[in-house]
Amino acid sequence: MDSFSTLIRTASHEQHVEAETSTFMSDLLGGRLGVDAYARYTEQLWFVYEALESGTQRLASDPVAGPFVRPELFRLAALERDLAHLRGPDWRSTLAALPATRAYAERIAACARDWPAGYIAHHYTRYLGDLSGGQIIRDKAEKTWGFTKKGDGVRFYVFEEIPNPAAFKRGYRELLDAVAVDDLEKQRIVAECKRAFALNTSVFRGLGEEFPLSA
Numbered sequence: 001m002d003s004f005s006t007l008i009r010t011a012s013h014e015q016h017v018e019a020e021t022s023t024f025m026s027d028l029l030g031g032r033l034g035v036d037a038y039a040r041y042t043e044q045l046w047f048v049y050e051a052l053e054s055g056t057q058r059l060a061s062d063p064v065a066g067p068f069v070r071p072e073l074f075r076l077a078a079l080e081r082d083l084a085h086l087r088g089p090d091w092r093s094t095l096a097a098l099p100a101t102r103a104y105a106e107r108i109a110a111c112a113r114d115w116p117a118g119y120i121a122h123h124y125t126r127y128l129g130d131l132s133g134g135q136i137i138r139d140k141a142e143k144t145w146g147f148t149k150k151g152d153g154v155r156f157y158v159f160e161e162i163p164n165p166a167a168f169k170r171g172y173r174e175l176l177d178a179v180a181v182d183d184l185e186k187q188r189i190v191a192e193c194k195r196a197f198a199l200n201t202s203v204f205r206g207l208g209e210e211f212p213l214s215a
């Protein structure tokens with residue numbers, strides 16, 4: 001039987017392609033959108049990571065989710081620096097979640113509160129993606145809008161405390177393979193992962209509606 005890390009990766013592959021090729025992502029990575037769209041996207045990420053990281057103190061001692069809580073992954077402080085750069089020191093006063101972002105953050109918060117195994121699905125979907133495709137997004141953002149390489153504006157994508165992302169991802173997959181739940185619960189985690197991807201795609205849809213390309 002396939003390992004759990006292979007299972008979760010294979011099961012979400014189709015939705016990964018869908019997220020990657022969404023209109024908003026394609027336009028953003030194609031350099032067809034202004035920095036305002038990038039800033040608005042970064043704002044949405046703030047709500048997502050606030051939900052992922054605000055309950056970690058309690059989750060850290062959970063037998064199932066605890067091993068995944070790694071401070072070197074935390075992104076909220078980096079996002080706040082990026083937003084101060086993108087929107088100015090008063091960035092909090094204009095920060096607003098799209099309805100899709102609100103739904104996504106609420107689902108993460110509910111898992112963090114009531115279902116630690118489900119929280120793992122959200123953890124995996126975001127952090128492993130950030131360590132992978134996130135690096136492609138950073139490179140494009142630096143080139144398109146002229147941010148300093150690995151500097152303000154793209155700090156979200158820079159994991160200062162993870163010098164070797166490939167090695168980190170290997171360790172992460174070992175954690176997934178060792179997750180202490182039965183097969184049925186593993187299936188539920190996979191289903192939650194698909195839901196996490198769908199929630200991301202719907203944020204992209206909302207952003208796409210806000211930043212349509214004038215044909």
Ligand code: HEM
Pocket residue numbers: 005008009016019020021025029124125126128129130132133134136137169197200
């Ligand atoms: C244009 C946007 C994106 C690009 C270019 C991209 C690209 C990639 C690449 C190249 C990998 C390969 C990792 C590897 O083989 O080690 C990867 C993995 C991953 N991506 Fe993305 N990605 C994008 C968007 C997303 C989004 C929106 C999500 C979900 C929120 C996501 C979640 C993941 C996850 C969870 C993995 C890890 C798969 C695994 O090894 O288990 N990605 N991505």
